[in-house]
Structures are given as C-alpha cells and as structure tokens.
Amino acid sequence: MAESANILALAMQITGAAQVISDFTSTNNVTLSFDPRDPGPTTLSGPGAQAYNEARMAALDASSKLSALIMGNRAHHISLCSQVQIPPPSRSRYLIGGSYLLAARQIPPRRTHAPLARDALTRGHRRDRGTRLPRSIPLQLPHHRCAVKWGSSAEYDQAGFNFAEDTELGMYEFSDRDKEAQGTLSTMLKCNVSASTELIATDVLFHGFDWEALGRGVVVDVTGSIGHVSIQLARRIRKLHFIVQDFESVCQRGESLLHDDLRDRIRFQAKNFFDEQEKIPHQRAVYFFRGILYNWSDKYACRILRAVIPALKPGDRIVLCDQVLAQPGTVSPSVEREMRFMDMTMLSNFNGQERTAAQFESLVASAHSGLKIVQMTVPAAHATGLIDISFER
Structure with a gap:
C-alpha cells in the first residue's frame, strides 16, 4: 500500500x-x-x-x-546497462550518448567506478540486494589492451576516443581531418553556444564577479570562440574592452560576425592557450576561461593556468567559469545526473574531468603557490559557477 x-x-x-x-x-x-x-x-x-x-x-x-x-530495481539496472552500444569489431566505438566509454579500460577504478555508480544512483538504483553498480557497465566491454598500452594516462591523445578511433590525434585535431567527426564537433560547438546562453540567463556570469570594478579594464576571453560571451558582457558593461583568443580560423569568423558598434571594444587574437600571455600595461586585466579546463587533465590544466602568470600585474585576475561538481545527493538528481554524465564524457573523450570545489582548490594550488582562490560562486540550483583567482608574487 x-x-x-x-x-x-x-x-x-x-x-x-x-x-x-x-x-x-x-x-x-x-x-x-x-x-x-x-x-x-x-x-x-x-x-x-x-x-x-x-x-x-x-x-x-x-x-x-x-x-x-x-x-x-533489476529491470531498471538492466536498462542502464543496455545503453552501451557495441558495434562490429571493425568499428570499435563504445558509446553512451556520444561518450567513448572505452576509456573505462584505461583509467584506474577510482576514476571510473565511482562516477558510474553515482550516475546509476541518480537514476533510481539502490545498493541493496547484492547489486554491484560500480562494476556492472565496464565489465560488459571486451577485454581490450588500453590499460596495457597507456596505463592511467593523463594525455589528451591517449583517451578512450583514441583507442576507439585508432588515432594518435586528439579529438579536435582528428576532427580537422575527418568529415564525419567535423559534423559531430560542429554540433557540440552549437550546443556549447546554447549552453552559454543558458548560463547568461541565470546571471551567474554577471553576478559572480564584480566586472564594474575593472573600470576601463580588459577582459581576455581565452578560447572565447566567436566571442558570444564577450559580446553579452560588452553590451551590459559599457566601459570594458575585450580580447577574444582562439584558433585563427575561429577568430576570422568572429570578426566577420561582429557588429560595427562593438568593433572599438572587441578585437580577436589568434593564440594557443599553452603559450605565455603578454602583459597588458596601464589597464587592469581579467583572463577569463569559460568551459575550458574540463577538457584537460590536471597536468594540462596546470599548464594553461601557468601560461597566464607572466602577464599578471597587481590587481589582475584569472576567472574560471566552469561546472563545479556537487557532493553526491546535495542537488536535484536530474542536475547531478547531467553532471556525472559530463564527467564521464570528458574522461573518455579527452582524459579530462569535471571537478568539485575541493578539486579546483587543489588544481590552483598545484599550478603555482602564488595563485589563490578569492571567491567561488556556485548558485544552489545551478552547477555552473565562477571562480575568482588572484596572484601574489
């Protein structure tokens, strides 16, 4: 009853x-x-x-x-397992909603079993009656040699994607040479722009950092695509200037789409974020990263942050706009389910990861002892937050 x-x-x-x-x-x-x-x-x-x-x-x-x-519980558990699609051996892709789950074979259990278990629990599974959630999905996969080949690699070109596609190229490099992959990546980028609109609608971006306090400062939008976020900020905060950095082809597209009324405050610059940033004299600067670090393991995320340090003057900031993983059971199951899915997707495609607040703190400390998190703003009902980082020499 x-x-x-x-x-x-x-x-x-x-x-x-x-x-x-x-x-x-x-x-x-x-x-x-x-x-x-x-x-x-x-x-x-x-x-x-x-x-x-x-x-x-x-x-x-x-x-x-x-x-x-x-x-x-049993039938629902089986339905989750059935989401793993195993195509013919000639095309060894193992996908869950576009995620190469094959990465589960090359990453230590603590990195795959826990996210899979937490994802299953958000879908209504229970731990009772002998159900072994952490191992159920990975054990469905054939015993390939990922672990023997790469071990617990942190390299972006040694992920499940690389094994599945039999390529030594990272996903973005691979997409430049594969028409089918270009279509998939284009869809991902469109979703990314849509996600940025959702982010802006929640006012996380505007209220998580005091942009007005920069006065006539400069925001360096690192890997800012065609400048959609910078444009939104520029229209709202009239004194700020912006430098949008990305691949040269992306910058050219951004320039061609930029409205004339913003050309005096937004410019584009072709730049690799692993290269050192240059100082911006006489103006306060914020180096802004939106949805970048989750594509990278800690090894490379530290390199990205370190590349900014030579440019930082007193008063300059690094601001991260990224998803912050909540502790299990502290947010809506639907929100947590999406967060766990994205964590597994980043792992399998890039050897990247979503991070908790504690993991962001550890990452920043590992990048340089002078980097300090001033404030981390994460709205209770939304996974995306802003992380304000200062530098003391």
Missing part, C-alpha cells in the same frame, strides 16, 4: 509541475517540442522563468523515480 501511495504522489508531483511548465510556455508564447527549430527547454527565459526551471527539475526527478519504481 505504501508503494502505491508513493506512485500516486509522484504522479501528482508530475501533474503539478506540468501545469507550471504549461502556464509558463503559454504566457511567454513558446513551445516545447522535438523540432530542432524550436528553442531548447533549458534556454527559455521570461516572466516566471525561475518557477519554470524548478518545475522542470521537479518533473524530471519525479518521472525518473516513477519509472524506476514501476520497472523495479
């Missing part, structure tokens, strides 16, 4: 959340659909947006619990 009551309670939660979502979309004249021409549900804004997003999370959480409860 208790389980039946639980099912009804979950169904009522979904109905209530659906009403809030429906009211919001009607008021703002938007549509939720599978049509790619319609805006994604995470990008919507307008009157009632906060209540709408809370309702989305409530509906997702309740529907996941309801599904798991009706299926039963």
